[in-house]
Amino acid sequence: MNFDFIKGKIKNINIKITESFNKLPPDKNEKSKNYFFRFRRYSRLNYISKKFTMDPGSDFYQKKKMNRYSGGKIRRFASIDKKTLNHVIELIKKNFVIFLNPNKNYKFGIHFLRIKCGNNFVGYPVPEGWHKDGFDFVIVLNIISKNIMGGTTRLKTNMNLDKKDDFAEFLKKGEFIFFDDKKYNHYTDPITIGKEKKKSFRDTIVITIKTSN
Numbered sequence: 698m699n700f701d702f703i704k705g706k707i708k709n710i711n712i713k714i715t716e717s718f719n720k721l722p723p724d725k726n727e728k729s730k731n732y733f734f735r736f737r738r739y740s741r742l743n744y745i746s747k748k749f750t751m752d753p754g755s756d757f758y759q760k761k762k763m764n765r766y767s768g769g770k771i772r773r774f775a776s777i778d779k780k781t782l783n784h785v786i787e788l789i790k791k792n793f794v795i796f797l798n799p800n801k802n803y804k805f806g807i808h809f810l811r812i813k814c815g816n817n818f819v820g821y822p823v824p825e826g827w828h829k830d831g832f833d834f835v836i837v838l839n840i841i842s843k844n845i846m847g848g849t850t851r852l853k854t855n856m857n858l859d860k861k862d863d864f865a866e867f868l869k870k871g872e873f874i875f876f877d878d879k880k881y882n883h884y885t886d887p888i889t890i891g892k893e894k895k896k897s898f899r900d901t902i903v904i905t906i907k908t909s910n
């Protein structure tokens with residue numbers, strides 16, 4: 698389908714998906730002032746002839762060119778458990794397949810990400826800065842944000858600093874932005890602790906989509 702970006706909202710995200718974010722292991726590739734601030738899992742799905750299958754691999758590779766922060770090396774992430782992944786498949790079927798070309802097959806990458814921040818450290822949703830992921834489409838879906846400031850998600854075609862962002866919004870619970878990764882660079886502002894002295898974090902699912910044969 699031809700579109701630049703679509704903003705939408707999913708009303709009832711399965712509680713099993715939401716709860717699974719409490720059990721994400723730390724991503725040991727990244728630290729902020731000695732704190733692990735990024736917690737994640739990753740799994741892949743194939744969508745062939747309108748059917749989803751789970752792809753057992755969980756290696757993740759980006760070229761140095763795509764990610765100057767942690768590109769150029771294979772990163773291995775813990776995978777998402779089957780039950781939760783099945784809920785994700787249902788969510789994709791209900792909400793996102795409609796935006797894809799019905800005559801094509803696709804590969805999906807599913808990233809569960811919790812970014813934490815605290816009194817002593819900032820959380821960086823996108824430590825590598827403005828970038829493209831190297832796929833056809835990317836979806837950023839907010840699951841929940843707790844007691845944070847910052848965290849605005851942004852899209853921009855032209856990285857010229859005096860050009861305005863094409864999209865800049867704090868995605869609230871259930872809200873998503875589905876965009877053309879070939880066209881837009883994306884970024885999310887760092888997060889800092891909100892007013893209350895309690896746990897602060899931002900949970901999102903990032904879905905990468907690429908056409909396959």
Ligand SMILES: [Fe+2]
Nearest residue numbers: 828829830883
């Ligand atoms: Fe990205």
